[in-house]
Every structure is written in C-alpha cells, then in structure tokens.
Amino acid sequence: MTQKPLGFAALAAAAGLFLAVNIAAAWGLHGWRVDFTADRLHTLSQGTRNTLAALKEPVTLKLFFSAKLSDQIPQFKAYGARVREMVLTYAARSGGKVKFEIIDPTPFSEAEDSAVQAGIQGVPIDDSSGRQFYFGLQGSGAGDKREVISFFTQERERFLEYDLTRLIHNLNQTKKPLIAVIGDAPLEFGPGGIMAAMRGAARPYMVLQLLRQTFDVKALGGDAAEIDDEAAVLIVARPTSLTPKALYAVDQFVLNKGRALVFVDPAVESAAQGAPGGGQAVPRAEMPDLLAAWGVEMEPARFVADRRLGLPVETDDGGGARARIVPHPAWLGLGDAAINRDDVVTAELAVVNVGSIGSLKAREGTGLTFAPLLVSSEQAALMEVEKLGARPDPEGILRALKPTGQRYVLAARITGRVKTAFPNGAPPDPAPETKEGEKKDDGAVPSPEKKPEDAKPLRPHRAESAAPANLIVVADSDLLEDRFWSRVRDFVGQQVAVPFASNGDFVVNAVDNLAGSDDLIRLRSRGISYRPFTVVDDLRRDAADRFLARRDELQKALEDIEKRLNELQDRKKQSAAAAATLSAEEESAIEKFRDEMVRIRRQLREVQHGLERDIENLAAWLKVINIGLVPIGVLAVAALIALARKHRRRIRVMRD
Template identity: 30%
Template sequence: MRSALRMGMTLTVISLLFLAFNLVWLNKLPDIRWDFSQQKIHTLSPSTQQLLATLESPLDLYYFNSLTAPKKSRSVKRFGQRVEDLLQEFEAAANGMINLHIIDPAPFSEDAYKASLFGLDDTHGFLGLIGTRAGQGMQRIDAFNPVDEPLLEYQISQLIYRLMHPQPSSVALLSGLPLNESASQLMEQMRGHFNLTELASNISRVPASIGSLMVVQPRALAEQALYAIEQFVFRGGKLMIFIDPVSEMGSEAVSVDSKLDDMLTAWGIRIPANKLLVDSLYASSATLGPGMPTVLHPARLKLPRQAMNAHDISTWKLNSLSVSSSGALLRTRKNRTTFTPLLQSSRQSALLDAERFASATQFDALIDEASTSGQRQVIAARLEGPAYSTFPDGFSGQPPGLQKAARIEVVVVADTDLLADAVSQATANNNIQFVLNTLDNLAAPASLANIRPHITSRSFTTLEPMREAAAQAYREKAAELERRLERTEQAWQRLNPKATGLATQVVDTNTQLQALNKERLRLPMELHALKAQAYAPLNRFERNIKLLMIATVPLMLCLIAWLRYRCLRRRRCSPVAYS
C-alpha cells in the first residue's frame, strides 16, 4: 500500500514539474531547428537573409490557403503546407519586420471576398499571397504552383523586394531592328514594366547609370556599339542579347569587319552563320504570305514546357514559346564560362543551311532529315564566368578599356523573331513573359538575383530516354499521316462551299468532297492509334513501376507477418522436455 502511494506521489510530482517546465521555461529556450534535406530546402539562403536584413519598415504578409477547397488535391495541400512553413521561416529571419497572417478563407466568407477583391486565383481554391507596407501599394502572388516549387524562395523574396522598392527597375535597350514597328506589343509591355531607356544604335559608350541592357540583333550595329557592349559587360553590367542568323523583322546591315563572332568566342560560345534550326517534333503551322495556305513550317517552332529549364527564373510561369528561323548556341572548345541552357530543341532537330528554305515544297524533306539527328540544340542560355576582351587596342584611337572580367552575366538568345508581333500573336505563347522574366532577374540586386532554385527531387532519368524514343517512334510513323491530313484540310477548305446566308449552308454532294470528309475523320483516328501504339511500352513500364511501388510495402508486411506466424507456430509445436 505504501509503495503504491509513494509511486503515485512521485508520478504527481514529475507531472507537475513537467507542466511547470513547459509553462515557464519552454518559451525561454532557443528555437533550434535542423534541416536534414539534401538541398536544404527548408533553410533560407544567405542571399535571402541578406535581403531580409535590409528591411527598414514592417511588412504584412497575408497568406490565403483554402484547406477545405473541394478542388484542391492532396499534393497541392501538402505544397500549401510547404509554403506556410517557408513563410514562417521568412517571418522568423526578419527579426520582427514581417508580420505573417495565415488565413483559411471559408466559402462565401469575408476573407474569401477580400481574397477575390485583391485578385487572388480561386480556380482550385485560394493559395496566394498578398504583401502590404504602410504608405506603399500592394504586391501579390495570384497562386502558388507546385511546378514552381524550386523557385518558391525566389518568388517570396521578389515580392518582399518589390514592397521595399516599388519603383520600376531601369533597363536600357539597344536594337539594330525597328522594334517599335515590328514588336510594338513587347515595347508597350517593357515601357509599362521597366524604366526603359532607348539607346542610339551608334553609341560608343553605355552610360554608367545603366545596370541592365537588352541588345537586339547586334549584327546590324556598328563596331563601336559592340565595343560599348563589351565594356559594359566587363564593368559588371548584365546583358540580354538576341542574335539571329536570319531575322524576319528587317534587313541587316552587317559590318564587314564585325567582331561579334570574336566577342562570342571570348564568352565561350558561337552561333553558326546562315544555319537555321529545324525540329520535326516542335514544328508548327505557319502562313508564308497573304492568301497562301497554311503549311507545317520546319523552322517555326513551338517550344513546350519540356523544352525549357524549369529551374531558372527566366521560364517562370511559362507554358510555351514560339521561335522562328532561329539559330543555335554551340560551345567552343576553349571555354571558361558556365553554360546553362534555358531553351532547347528536341532530339529530332538539326541545323540546316538557310538557302534550303527558299521553297515550301522542300519543307517535308527538311523535317524528315531533322528527325534522324538525335541531338538537342540550345536556343537560349545563361553565361556566367570569366571573359577576355576582343578589343585589346581599344577602338578608334581611344585608349584601351578593360581587358578582362572575372565574371560576366549574359543571357544569349539565338533568335530575334520571338519578339515580333507576327510570331507572338500567331499562337498562344509566353514570348513576352520570357523577356520580362529574364530582364527582371538581371535588373534585380545581388541579394535577389543570387537566390538559386532548390531542387527538391531528382527526376527518374530512366524514363526520359524512353519518352524521347516513344516520341521519335511516333513522329517517324505519323509524319506522313500529318502531312496528308494537312493537305486534306487545305483541299477541303478549297472545295467546301461557303455559307450563303444566316445559319444556312449549301449541301454539296460532290464525290470528292465526301471523300475528303472521310479522310478528315479517318486520319485523326489513325494518328491516335499510332500514338497509343508508340507510347504503349512506356505506359506499360510506368504502370509496372507504380504497381511495384504500391505493392512493395504490403508484401513486406505480409512476409514479416508470415515469418512471425511460423516462428510462433514452431514454439508451440516444439516438444516440452520433462526431467
């Protein structure tokens, strides 16, 4: 009896001490957290911490996350928790300068009304962020996307930076093409997004006040402008440059002694002259002129998300890009710069002579030739690293400038036509957003631009060659059917009678038209069957992998249970020895 009483008193005292410790001392202990992830995805980078250290006035962040939204999947809900955890890291690292408000807006509530009023996306339930600062305008992220998880830290840091510096960034433009005429939409967006300064094409020095520069078709610029561009980059300026072997936006006046190729070589790359990129997988339809039929153009490419570097801020929120008559970036043998591809072709691509595109009748042969290449080409890339000058003696009697740079930051795009209205308006694409994203990143301060993506998982690289092999097998068999379908559509458009009145149409029993209608129905069905056949091995392999991953744990548990059962049965059945 006494022992039971003593034990009860001991447990009571221990419980009281534990409760007192939690109430009094737990809040005084330091907040210690460990990040065991390989890429440290739960830890803010030093650049972000440097950015937060510069906060001079408090900010309010309102995180709207609809936890009970019926359209929100489990993976998105887990991602929403990941966003919340990272926002709490921002709040803790800001030393009281960030006030985080986590809101779960119920349907038809006042919080949901405010979120909609502020422009947050409610397509699959709210998952957005609003930032406010006293005396300044609001900044927002309409909706966080799990696809952009590697850039999550950059997105939040960019919103905080814009709250601190609401004025637009300054960007200069130096163009050898008439962008105000052929790329009016881009120019309008750039003027609204940046403090844009347009430089003269014969400039001899980029003003020291400019930190970011966009250059379009330097082949049409004078050599003194090339010298100004090089010295600007060597002084620490950041550059986005568009170079096209054959530009469709205007005639080019190329200097005979142009040193552009030498300058690119000093940066570790080269762009083959008069070579156009053909891609049989990404080729899209185009009209060669007014009144002419639509054809499958081998050099008019529509790049999907798979053709982009998903871990670079330049491709943030992009789904597709359109390029036309583009070239390709090749690395030189002796290069010292870091070469990071941003846009790439498929493996069914090749560089072909520009003269071969003179006649549309050769397009089918060009597509067939490109489909057997098996090598990806780089259309846009980011260059970082040391470089040397191609003007060791200066220019035009001026004293020599900087001869080398320890680190340059340049984004090179082997196409100018993606800027043109004719290309950006032809199909739905994100060409303008690609330019704005890249210039935004280049114009950002080091504390923001140096934030690198956190790659949370490794892709299953075994499937990538299988996907490409399936795509190539499909394209090889489907190319002829697609061309037949294209010709059938054109013939049907010519023979199909036009509407004669409101909601009326002449019924034509023409035998040829009926045959074309049958072809228009049959060919898509054959293409669908070919695609299913080409991707069948890949789908079967993926299904088997999923079944294996799903069945592994139950099978292991069953095996353990069976072994346990056998062990217990042996013990029960073993004879008992009597002395």
C-alpha cells in the first residue's frame, strides 16, 4: 500500500474511533464525570453520599429556573447551570431514590402558578413588564412532606451542597428533633420569670417561639440529674445556679451525644436589673470546669468593651439636661467585620446585638479545633464587671476604655473529642438538711421511699466522648432577650416579632446545624461558579479613575467657558449701546468659546470611548489566552511527539 492511501486509511480509522468513543460515552458512560474545577464544585462530599445512602423513601426535587430570563443575568445563568448539574449528580448517586424535574416558569403560565404555589420567590426582572425571575427548589417526600429553598441567592452559593443535603436530610426525618433546654434564662416565662407566670403575665422569649416552629423543645429544671436520650441538641442558657448533679448531666450529655449550644456570661445584666431593689451584684454564668474540659476558657468576671462597635443608647445625667445619644461600649452591635462568613451558622447574619459579652480563648494542648464565629474590633479591651452594676454608665466606661488592639473571640465552635469534667464520676448527693429542733438520726433504718436502691439508676459514667463533639459556645446570654434584637407586637391576640437584629436567626441556625447528622455538620463551604475577569475589573476601575480625573479637568474647563460665555451674553442684553460698540468683539469671543466647548466635549467622548475600547480589547485577549491556551498547548505537545516519532522512524530506516 502506498503512503497516501495509508494516510487516508489512518485518518478514517481515527475518525471512526472518535465517533465510537463518543457513542460509547453517551450510552455506556452516562453519569460519569471528571471534575477539574478549582474547588471541586461538582464533586459530592462523603457526607452527602452517606446522606443519600441513608434515604428511606424516594424524594422528588423540582428545580424552578427561569431559563429564558436568565440570559439577562449572566451570573445567575452560570449559577443555574451549577445547581442543575449538582442536583443531577445527587440523582445519579442516589440509586434511584432522588427524582429530578426542571421547570421553567415562563411569565403568566401554569408553571409560574406552580412556582408560586410551591413557595418559590419571584424577583422582578424589570419594572415595565411585570416579569418575575424564579430560581428555587421544592423537595417532597413520603407523607406529603415538603421542604423549600425559595431562592438560590449568590451569597449562599458556597453552601449549595450543604443546603441541598440539609433539605434531603430533613425530608428523610419522620419527626421533629427534640431540643433540651437547661439553665436560668427565663425563656419559658419571659423577663418577669416564674413570678410573672404566677401573675398570668408570662411572655415566652421570641427565640423560644422561633425554635418551637421547627423543633420539639423540652425545658429542664436547674437540678435535673439526667437529660433525655432522645434529645438531639442541648441548649445551656445561662447556667447561674445549676446543681452539681445538673452540671454532671450536661457533661455526660456532651460526651454521649456531642451536640450543645452554650450561653455562658461573665455578667448577666438583665438579671441584675430585674433584681428586687436593684441590687448592685451582677450575677455570673461561668461554668469554668465544663468549659475547661471542652478546651475553652472564658475570662472570669471580665467583659469586652468595644469603642467601635458600641450600640447607641440614650443617657441622662439626672440634672434635667437634655438626654444624649452615646455609644455603649458594653452593648455591642456585631456587624459584618465581626462575623465569620465561612461558617454556615453565621454566614448570612446581618448584625448580632450582645450585652456585656465575655472573651473566649482556646486552651493549649487539648487537640480540639477552636473556630471563632463572632469577634470584637481592634478598638476593644477587657474590663471588670464591677463597672457595670445595676445602672451602667456608658460614658464612664468609654472614658476608662483603653483599646489593646486585640480582637477578642466572643463566640466559637469547638470540635473534637472531649473529656469529662468529673473524672471521679457523678458527684455525691447533698446531705439532707436538718430542720431546727430535729435530732439527727443515729443509725435509724431509712424509710422505704428513701432507700438508695429504689432510686433510678444513672447511665454508666463516660470519661471521654464517644465521637467527636460539636459545640457552639457564646460568652453572652443577654442576646437571648427580646429587647436586644426584636420588638414584639400583639396582632389579633398573637405575638409578632419585628426583628432589628439577627439574634433569633443566630440561635435557630446554630440549633438547626447541630441537630443535623454528623455527615451534614461536616459539610464545609465550597467555591463559586461565576468567576468574572477580576483582572479586567481591576483595570476597569483603574481606568475609570483616570477617566474621572480627566473628565473632571475637562468638565471644569467647560464650566469656566460656559460661565464666561454667559457673562458676555448678559452684558449684551444689558445695554443696547454696548452691544452696538462691542458686538464684533463679543461675537468673536462667543464663537471662540463655542468652538472650545465643542472641542472639550469631543475630548470627553474620546476619553470615554478609549476607556471602553481598551477594556474590550483586554477582555478579548484574556478570553483568547484562557480559551485557546490549553488547545494550543495540547497541539504543541502533539506536534512535538509526532516530530519525535518521525525522527525515530528515520533513524530506524537509515540503520536498516
């Protein structure tokens, strides 16, 4: 066979092989994917795979996405493609348990009605046509159970896998998780505590009402010896007077279940202000032994004062002068710079308001992970709680505040294996109190109802956690109170909270996260799919700055010319005689000024067009480099290999 037919045959064989590989991939390798993205955006984590494997009943996921309207919003078009690919991956990995539908709710269609009925939020795309852009997901499971993501916001794209896996996890649950609450915070009764309840004036905190919308909540007494095994999460809310038995119960729950949200406090201001007679002593809720066992310490009897984050309050010196608004350095509004945006619990919080919050730090040598969730600014310092009292003086605290330049940790997530704070086992029962006038019983046989063997036996003592614990510790309990984050209104006999801070969201997010499975909690934030040309954006900003500077110069020159032109025209109008005498000069000057105005405006347009042209050229070159570099590199490598093979063949022919 001659060389030319041989070349044609090789080309035909290559084309046939190419078609065969593509057909085989389409039919035999359906669902196979290789993820080359920087953050493994399209690869499911092991936690998600475990959640899918644990599905008891099939679930259906309906993605409502306005595909046609997305052409007008490039970033959502890219994000929509990522969500679709991600859910397809879920379906492929579920063994047939996840069904997937894509619905395009075009304007004024039945599909749009279905989106609205499912609870998907529509966003107006423009003001004139009334068209709505939909981008949400509804999940349905056994027993008509429904879960909805009303809109996939770009701010939560990093948590896409977490949100989808959480939705599927919730659909797989047969009942609400049980949350146990222990501590002295009057969540059940409100600010007046049990005395208010006895008067019929109980008003549960709004944070408790929010929790009850999603969870079953069980309140425990401060002397509880055990915590329900069915509880998914324990909330320790202000442990000011827990008995040793109750503290031991908390310790053992953490070692057995490993999920707790803890609100300690170096200064419980609300309790001090609500004390009869306005006592000056500020109660504390410090629980140091348990915190130490969990690898964390709170500065005792000291709170964080912050000059920058102080909430504005009205102060009155009592002398009849007008009240002043001053920042309260002990009451902090923790905004964007103080919030960890990489943790799913705090990622979307706007502001968390706290009162006389403490400082947390990790203990060395514990092997536990300590991740800050809320921090102070650099304009902060630790101050003694004695400066608070029943009526804190914000201005006095502000004067005494000397910032250290350190950012203090105010709330943190602790993960890892923890040890007991009771190495000797359960604490002994307290000795029974002897009433005045009673004789001590010497050797008397105990009555049947008090025999130790009749008492309910406690579960076996555990010295170390059964599995890695996941705890969230907050150095403040005042943030639970309504006054710090919401205004409560009575509407048709119902209490309605109008929040002005994110305290409620913080608590609900934390409990929701801790109540999830181990696989769900271990999911971390990922990257984003929409990657703009950041170099182009930076250059655009720099060029825009230069353009604005040049434009300002030209604009000023234009204004000067217009001012002088107006002066000449005004002089012309004021005196007919002057007009007759100076008309030739004025007309010449006016014509000159007009020519100058036209020239300056032309320069402005040229500067603007040059800016746009440079940016477009740069973007085009970057696209060519990004899109063409890999193919060119592959072709170059292939050419080098071909040349090397040809060279080897020539050498073999010459030897033969």
